[in-house]
Every structure is written in structure tokens, then in C-alpha cells.
Amino acid sequence: MQSHEVDYEIFGNDMQVVEVELDRGETIIAEAGAMNWMEDDITFEAKMGDGSSPEGGLMGKLIGAGKRALSGESLFLTHFTNHNSNKRKVAFAAPYPGHIIPVDLSEIGGVLTCQKDAFLCAALGTELDIAFSRKLGAGFFGGEGFILQSLRGDGMAFIHAGGSVIKKELNNEIIRVDTGCLVAFTAGVQYDIEMTKGLKSMFFGGEGLFLATLQGTGTVYLQSLPFSKLADRIIAQVPRSGN
DSSP: OOOOOOEEEEEOSSBOEEEEEEOTTOEEEEETTOEEEEOTTEEEEEESSOSSOGGGHHHHHHHHHHHHHHTTOOSOEEEEEEOSSSOEEEEEEOSSSEEEEEEEGGGTTSEEEEETTTEEEEETTOEEEEEEOSSHHHHHHOGGGSEEEEEESSSEEEEEEESOEEEEEEEEEEEEEEGGGEEEEETTEEEEEEEOSSHHHHHHSSSOSEEEEEEEEEEEEEESSOHHHHHHHHHHHSOOOOO
16 A cells, blocks of 8 residues: 655754654554644544555454554554645654654655654654564563564655754664663664673663664664653652552
């Protein structure tokens, strides 16, 4: 299914909002609760599945919903559609401070692999699926990097990252990162998990037991402040009394 063509504008610096402009009949899909505002004549409906394969039937939708449930995401995606003959706008924002990354899937080979909670919204026709790492070790020990999500299509998709966004271009190179700092990568980049070397570094280094290894040729997006790290710091400072 060819993706709907949508125009957009991103507002803000560290707590960004993306406003998407829809022509009549155009639809954008988004994670539940991501919408901030929408103009009149735009309707929304929670649907099981991304709508990329309308002919897939109930079984295909159930399988897709089951995969999303396995990744810890909502069973449903919200579909926003413009029913007016004039252009109408709808806006989406990330659930925590950071930046929104617009990606034209047609310009990167049609596939983007990202953290399961990085997806914000995308043009209808974009296929969302979960992508397990090929190696067992990445599955059991990857932490935030265990379940990755793949976005496939030829339209615009929007993902979000915590803190600052760093874009790395690999040319048959290797980069090792904290699993939580990985946001997304394009086709041509292979992903795996490796254990930290040395018992001292493993238990006292403060960098975690495992690192994500990215190797190949393509684009890698990193975030400076994963939400998991921010949450850990907040929890550590919360006063505890009794239970």
C-alpha cells in the first residue's frame, strides 16, 4: 500500500510538537495518547493494526495486535482522517522532553528499525512490526534494546528521542552504545548485544552489563537522555517513608 503524502511542521526546541497537514481523505496513524490538538473535520478512531494491509482480515490484525502487546505497547493505534475538502491539521507530541525526528522512508530504502517506544506517528500505509535481533543474546540481555520495531513504507514517519539527538553515519564501521541510547538505524546496519569485558567494569563501571554493537553502512540515531535513565534518577531522589 502506497503511503499517504502528508506535509508537516515541527515546533519547539527541547519539548517539540509536530503538526501534520492532511488533505481530504488523508490519514495519519499515531500511538494512543500522542495527539495534542486537531482542527475541525478531522475524525479519529482507535483501530487494531496500522491499516497498511486492509485486505489482511481479522487474523492479520490479531497477529499484529499480539506483537504490539508482546512489546508492551497498546493493542490499538489511533487513525486521524481529514473529511473536509480543505486542508486540516493535527498535532502530536512526545511523552517526555526530547526531539522529534522526521524520516522520509522512501529516501532511506523503505525500512527504519527503532526502539519500540520511539514511534510517534506516520502516514497511513506505513507498516509497523516488531523486529527481534537475530542472535539469542540480544534478546535476553538487550534491556531497552531487546524488542525493536520496524517501520516499512514510502511515506513520512516521525520518531522521538530523549535529550539531544545525535546522527551518526557509518561507512562499514562499528559503534558501541548503551542499549538505552539507541533510537533507530537504517537498513545496512546490523545490531547485536555484547557483554562488557572484565568483572570490575561489569559490576562497578556504571555503564551496564551489556552494550549494543552497530556495524555496517547506514545512519544511526542516538539519544543523550533515555527516559529510563531519567526515571531512575527521579526515583532515586524520591523520599521514602514506611513502605
